[in-house]
Amino acid sequence: MSEDRSVGRGLRQRHIAMIALGGAIGAGLFVGSGVGIAAAGPGIVVSYVVAGVLTVLVMRMLGEMSAARPGSGSFSAHATRAWGPWAGLLAGWMYWALLVVSVAAEAIGASRIVAGWLPQVPAWVWVAAFMALFTGTNLAGVRHFGELEFWFAGVKAAAICAFILLGAAAVLTGRAPAAEDLTAHGGLLPHGWHGVAVGTIAAVFAYGGLETVTIAAAECEDPVAAVRRAVRTVLWRVVLFYIGSMAVIVAVVPWDDPAVAGGPYAAAIGRIGVPGAAQLMNAVVLVALLSAMNANIYGSSRMLHALAARGDAPRLLTRGGRSAGRGGSAGSSAAPVGTGRAVLASAAFGFASVVLSLLWPRTVFPFLLNSIGTAILVVWILIAASHLRLHGRQRRTNGTGQERGLRQERGPGQAAPMRGFPYLGYLALAAMAGVLVFMLVDPGSRSQVLCTGAWTAVLLVVAGLRRRRRGPAAGPAAAMATATVVTAAVVTAPARTAPGTGRPRS
Numbered sequence: 001m002s003e004d005r006s007v008g009r010g011l012r013q014r015h016i017a018m019i020a021l022g023g024a025i026g027a028g029l030f031v032g033s034g035v036g037i038a039a040a041g042p043g044i045v046v047s048y049v050v051a052g053v054l055t056v057l058v059m060r061m062l063g064e065m066s067a068a069r070p071g072s073g074s075f076s077a078h079a080t081r082a083w084g085p086w087a088g089l090l091a092g093w094m095y096w097a098l099l100v101v102s103v104a105a106e107a108i109g110a111s112r113i114v115a116g117w118l119p120q121v122p123a124w125v126w127v128a129a130f131m132a133l134f135t136g137t138n139l140a141g142v143r144h145f146g147e148l149e150f151w152f153a154g155v156k157a158a159a160i161c162a163f164i165l166l167g168a169a170a171v172l173t174g175r176a177p178a179a180e181d182l183t184a185h186g187g188l189l190p191h192g193w194h195g196v197a198v199g200t201i202a203a204v205f206a207y208g209g210l211e212t213v214t215i216a217a218a219e220c221e222d223p224v225a226a227v228r229r230a231v232r233t234v235l236w237r238v239v240l241f242y243i244g245s246m247a248v249i250v251a252v253v254p255w256d257d258p259a260v261a262g263g264p265y266a267a268a269i270g271r272i273g274v275p276g277a278a279q280l281m282n283a284v285v286l287v288a289l290l291s292a293m294n295a296n297i298y299g300s301s302r303m304l305h306a307l308a309a310r311g312d313a314p315r316l317l318t319r320g321g322r323s324a325g326r327g328g329s330a331g332s333s334a335a336p337v338g339t340g341r342a343v344l345a346s347a348a349f350g351f352a353s354v355v356l357s358l359l360w361p362r363t364v365f366p367f368l369l370n371s372i373g374t375a376i377l378v379v380w381i382l383i384a385a386s387h388l389r390l391h392g393r394q395r396r397t398n399g400t401g402q403e404r405g406l407r408q409e410r411g412p413g414q415a416a417p418m419r420g421f422p423y424l425g426y427l428a429l430a431a432m433a434g435v436l437v438f439m440l441v442d443p444g445s446r447s448q449v450l451c452t453g454a455w456t457a458v459l460l461v462v463a464g465l466r467r468r469r470r471g472p473a474a475g476p477a478a479a480m481a482t483a484t485v486v487t488a489a490v491v492t493a494p495a496r497t498a499p500g501t502g503r504p505r506s
Contacts, residue, residue, distance in 0.1 A: 011220045013229075015146035019295070020213045020230035022153025025160060025241060026106075026292040028206040030285045033246065034261045036206075040199030041190040041255040042182045047199030048206075048246050050431075052238040055207040057428040058380045061387035063231030064418045066214040070223035073306030074214045075383045080310065082386035086463035091382045092307045093459055098208075098375040099300035100346055101368055103293055104353030107131055110289040113282050127354055134294045135347040138301060139340055142219050145298050152291035159284045160241050163265060167248030170272045176252040185254050197438050201445060204435060206242065208376040209292070210234065211383070212299045300346035305339045312466075317342045371455050373448025374439065378456060381432050387418065388425045 037044045065078040073080075073092065080088030111126035137144050170176040182188060189196060217226040245265070252268045253260060259267035266281035274280065308317035318341075353368060418424070439445040 010142035011146045011216060013220065013222070013226060015150050016213065016217055016220050016226040016230060018150045018153040019216050020233060021237065022156040022291065025156040026209065026288045028208070029242065030265055030281070030288055031263055032202060032206055034264045036199035036202030037249065037255050037264055038261050039191060039202070040195040041186060041188070042250040043189040043196040044199045044250060045243060045246050047196050048203045048243045050200050051203035051207055052243060054204070054428055054431050055210060055238060056234050057424055058383055059210055059231055059234045060418045061425060062211055062214055062383050063227055065387055065390060066217065067224050067227045070218045070227060071306065072215060072218045072302040073310070074218070075211065075379065075386065076303060076306060078386045078390065079382045082389040085312070085466065086460065087382055087386070088310065089307070089312045089463045090456065090459045091379055092303050092312060094375045094456070095379050096300050096303045096307070096346070097455065098372045099296040100349040101353050101372050103296045103350035104357055105369065106289045106293045106296070107350070107354055108357055110286055110293070113286045124358065130290065130293060131347060131351050131354070134297050135343065137294060138297050138343045145294060148294055149291060152287055152294065155287045156284070156291065160245055163269065164244050164248050166272055166274065167252050167268060171251050175273070176271065182251060185256050198442070201435060201439060205376060212295055215299055215302050297343065297347055297350065301339050301343040304346055305342040308342065317345060367451065370448050370451040372452065374436065374452040377432055377436060378452065381429065384425055384428045384432070388422055391418065391421050
């Protein structure tokens with residue numbers, strides 16, 4: 001089934017630019033990076049370089065496909081065109097699960113920060129308030145989402161830049177003995193290359209979220225130009241925000257300082273001597289968490305809407321929301337036609353995950369987190385595999401098979417070509433396979449691979465059943481059965497595994 005294109009054009013280029021700039025700067029970087037630093041020491045810089053190269057390759061491949069065929073389904077639609085409905089169903093539902101569970105983790109984290117400032121108000125009140133706020137924002141229209149993300153991303157980007165400048169000044173003026181901190185606590189690689197590998201796993205999950213910009217670009221005034229600009233800035237964003245900030249942290253504060261595990265940025269700012277460092281970073285982390293909640297509700301609703309439009313989710317999810325304007329496109333501030341129910345469904349599952357975390361914080365919710373522990377790697381693998389197939393198909397047809405290849409319908413000059421094909425694509429696949437194998441043999445992260453593998457197996461079985469039962473209601477029924485089976489499994493299964501080093505996308 002063709003990709004649904006009933007999208008509005010409510011986002012502007014400035015919205016997409018800021019979403020691309022700060023879309024993946026979240027708690028995974030501000031807080032979760034402490035796990036990687038504890039494992040790799042100063043070698044965390046190497047970990048972020050390795051994961052950053054992989055991220056750039058994946059984004060270049062996704063950018064080429066999305067520039068050729070922008071759509072709210074993004075990589076899910078590309079996987080369908082490349083490998084068939086089973087791949088699109090797997091990519092779409094895997095990403096949707098990742099986002100809605102992340103919404104719960106972010107809501108809980110944000111509520112704890114605010115509850116620390118206002119202890120007289122129960123944390124669950126803040127969870128409900130945040131969920132209601134961002135559900136309402138996404139129901140109101142894509143322009144409201146874009147405006148919120150514009151300012152959220154600006155705050156996060158400014159905070160990172162200020163942090164790097166302060167850290168660099170401290171090192172240059174001698175206030176932070178960089179050489180001593182880097183070498184006097186076990187050397188540059190205190191836990192060897194095994195520690196660097198563990199740090200790379202944490203870095204991969206911190207980078208997760210950059211791909212959301214290709215979903216948002218479909219609702220921009222010029223989606224092709226938006227995708228091209230976003231992809232072109234990936235490299236310097238990775239170098240500045242991620243690698244740069246990791247280098248500053250390990251240069252300013254000893255990697256084995258106990259404060260680093262709880263919040264590396266707060267620990268570094270405290271070491272520099274910034275007054276009120278802890279509360280300042282709490283405010284920045286709160287903004288990052290709220291931004292991630294807003295973006296994840298948006299991304300999950302658009303992915304669910306695209307799945308429903310292809311028949312991989314109940315068709316009723318394509319109804320509800322603003323009607324299309326003249327010419328079949330929605331109004332300037334409208335969401336894609338019919339995303340109202342998709343927003344409500346995604347928010348409802350996110351809120352259900354919050355309830356599970358409150359009722360069973362040490363059993364069911366950790367199991368839920370583990371079940372999406374390596375989901376981003378599964379999605380990235382499908383992106384790389386889809387690009388290899390679609391790009392190769394385009395070359396074989398010499399640009400004549402527009403429906404099946406990567407040729408941009410508006411003209412091949414507007415595409416965002418991926419250089420180094422196919423070698424860099426195979427390199428990316430090999431690197432991701434290596435990360436999965438390492439996680440499987442590492443006791444600390446094995447449970448994540450196994451739980452995500454079970455979720456993948458369920459989706460593949462459903463895809464197989466859909467193929468065997470080709471009927472008008474087969475797709476929606478099977479998709480709804482998937483959600484029901486997985487939710488029931490999560491609620492009833494005993495969670496005997498502890499979360500590994502990975503963090504939910506934020």
